[in-house]
Amino acid sequence: MNELWTYLEANWTxxxxxxxxxxxxxxxxVMAGLVxxxxxxxxxxxxxxxxxxxxxxxxxxxTVPSLVMFLVLPELLGTKILDPVxxxxxxxxxxxxxxxxxxxxxxxxxxxxxxxTAAAMGHxxxxxxxxxxxxxxxxxxxxxxxxxxxxxxxxxSVASVVGTSQLGQLFIAGNNVGSLAPIILGLVFFVTIxxxxxxxxxxxxxxxxxxxxxxxx
Amino acid sequence: MIRFDSVTKGYPDGTLxxxxxxxxxxxxxxxxxxGPSGCGKTTSLRMVNRMIEPTSGRVxxxxxxxxxxxxxxxxxxxxxxxxxAGLFPHKTVLDNIxxxxxxxxxxxxxxxNRAAELxxxxxxxxxxxGRYPVQLSGGQQQRVGVARALAADPPVMLMDxxxxxxxxxxxxxxxxxxxxxxAELSKTIIFVxxxxxxxxxxxDKIAVMRVGGTLAQFSPPAELxxxxxxxxxxxxxxRDRGYRALSFASTGPLPLAEEPTVRLGDPLSAAREREKDGxxxxxxxxxAPLGWLAAGGLTDEQAKGSAxxxxxxxxxTLATKAGTLREALDAALSSPSGRGVxxxxxxxxxGTVTASQVLARIETRATRLREGAIRxxxxxxx
Ligand SMILES: Nc1ncnc2c1ncn2[C@@H]1O[C@H](COP(=O)(O)OP(=O)(O)O)[C@@H](O)[C@H]1O
Ligand SMILES: [Mg+2]
Numbered sequence: 001m002n003e004l005w006t007y008l009e010a011n012w013t014x015x016x017x018x019x020x021x022x023x024x025x026x027x028x029x030v031m032a033g034l035v036x037x038x039x040x041x042x043x044x045x046x047x048x049x050x051x052x053x054x055x056x057x058x059x060x061x062x063t064v065p066s067l068v069m070f071l072v073l074p075e076l077l078g079t080k081i082l083d084p085v086x087x088x089x090x091x092x093x094x095x096x097x098x099x100x101x102x103x104x105x106x107x108x109x110x111x112x113x114x115x116x117t118a119a120a121m122g123h124x125x126x127x128x129x130x131x132x133x134x135x136x137x138x139x140x141x142x143x144x145x146x147x148x149x150x151x152x153x154x155x156x157s158v159a160s161v162v163g164t165s166q167l168g169q170l171f172i173a174g175n176n177v178g179s180l181a182p183i184i185l186g187l188v189f190f191v192t193i194x195x196x197x198x199x200x201x202x203x204x205x206x207x208x209x210x211x212x213x214x215x216x217x
Numbered sequence: 218m219i220r221f222d223s224v225t226k227g228y229p230d231g232t233l234x235x236x237x238x239x240x241x242x243x244x245x246x247x248x249x250x251x252g253p254s255g256c257g258k259t260t261s262l263r264m265v266n267r268m269i270e271p272t273s274g275r276v277x278x279x280x281x282x283x284x285x286x287x288x289x290x291x292x293x294x295x296x297x298x299x300x301x302a303g304l305f306p307h308k309t310v311l312d313n314i315x316x317x318x319x320x321x322x323x324x325x326x327x328x329x330n331r332a333a334e335l336x337x338x339x340x341x342x343x344x345x346x347g348r349y350p351v352q353l354s355g356g357q358q359q360r361v362g363v364a365r366a367l368a369a370d371p372p373v374m375l376m377d378x379x380x381x382x383x384x385x386x387x388x389x390x391x392x393x394x395x396x397x398x399x400a401e402l403s404k405t406i407i408f409v410x411x412x413x414x415x416x417x418x419x420x421d422k423i424a425v426m427r428v429g430g431t432l433a434q435f436s437p438p439a440e441l442x443x444x445x446x447x448x449x450x451x452x453x454x455x456r457d458r459g460y461r462a463l464s465f466a467s468t469g470p471l472p473l474a475e476e477p478t479v480r481l482g483d484p485l486s487a488a489r490e491r492e493k494d495g496x497x498x499x500x501x502x503x504x505a506p507l508g509w510l511a512a513g514g515l516t517d518e519q520a521k522g523s524a525x526x527x528x529x530x531x532x533x534t535l536a537t538k539a540g541t542l543r544e545a546l547d548a549a550l551s552s553p554s555g556r557g558v559x560x561x562x563x564x565x566x567x568g569t570v571t572a573s574q575v576l577a578r579i580e581t582r583a584t585r586l587r588e589g590a591i592r593x594x595x596x597x598x599x
Binding site: 113114116117118119120121122123124127132135136209210211212214 | 266268288289290291292293294297299303305306307308309316317320348349351352365
């Protein structure tokens, strides 16, 4: 325990910098991935022919090992290998791959008769999507985003291998100097960040779905 | 008026859901589509608001071809109620009701005020305004469904088995309130049901459909009962149609007999002195009949008490003076004393009738109808 404190105090400035970068790397790809997944998930839901290919393609993306992704993306994007943009791009791609399907499933989870009623009331297709289908898909989408956020947080640590300075460096440092302290510290930070993100997403989902918790009284 | 003009709907698999339907649903009235499951009722209904497009033929709203009206615009002018209400689970009761006014561009405030008015119209307390549909009973949901359909005050309403999923007691309440609201608002309504009793109760005109999507008969309920056009209609309308037809025959001036009564709480000795054939009618402070008391069987000891509700026989039904022959006959048949209780419109006791008196009326009416039928039949032949 003491050892951890000592290490933390000695390296505080550096660790603080790493923490900020980690938070950023953990948050931005999830948001970006969700923003991209919404229209694509809608396409996959709306056009049956798009659903199969889309979902398979995304599963394939998801099976590409993250390390390979971090190394190959700079080639594709023409960025420098140490540019943090690579990490953001790779992680966004993963979240996107995970969430396209979630969004499609979420939209499909809305009962057909509810949509038919919306149409019969005189909603245009767009009004139906925005004011009925999307709000009702939030519980399913929210659950998917939680999974994506946690898996994204753990992928961030792998990115330290390609040299971005974030909390993953603690694992490398621990390995280099043969000390457990930085490794344990890194673990604590990552778990805390993952849990915090999870909690934030749960709270946002709840706020967006006051009806979901309502029960018969 | 809603006009179906030779409307046919066929599906690619060869099913003819609706076959050459022509029918005029009159303005301000309830037209009921009734028939066995799968006969094309829902399909017919949904062709009015273009949720389904006819394969051929036209549907006209006050002379205007619905095919020429943009679907969303058309639908905002047509109230739509379905079985299980189809409420939006993520919206509160008030927001559900405010849906169409908001789609029509009313302000949020205006739409909500209107929704609150409708809550009252359909008999729901304002305390439900902030609830979500899952927090309501089936009957309450159905009321919200009706309120939502009425929110933008559309001239036309389409209702697809709206009361089928609730229990019989609630259904009857909903039907009665629906009739009360319709008497106030006079909408042009097409109402779908598979229940002939509901059709007869609610319909100003009833369209009986048969499987294959053809129209078997389109008539007012009394005519449907007294003159079913063919075997199918006769079978569908049911065996006791002769009795049910009495629902459409007003009693006319009944020979009301005077009846001794006691008030609730009066001494039983008084009840015993005044009973007739062993029974005496007990009324409340407002003169409304409460039930029959078997005063003839009271012992001296028992007669020292007073007439309490625990002693009442509640078996008899009440009929109103301006009611139907069916109600009057039922009142007489169900009364433990054999004397049917008739009340004024405001619920005060008016007098009693016996079953044989009501039957005499029914006889007179039947004779008159027979003679009328013979006259019109010979009229057709000549
Ligand atoms: N999409 C469809 N494809 C083929 N047949 C259909 C379709 N929708 C309805 N039908 C058929 O059309 C007929 C009428 O259906 P419907 O109008 O729902 O009947 P009802 O409301 O009277 O029970 C039924 O035989 C039904 O199976
Ligand atoms: Mg139906």
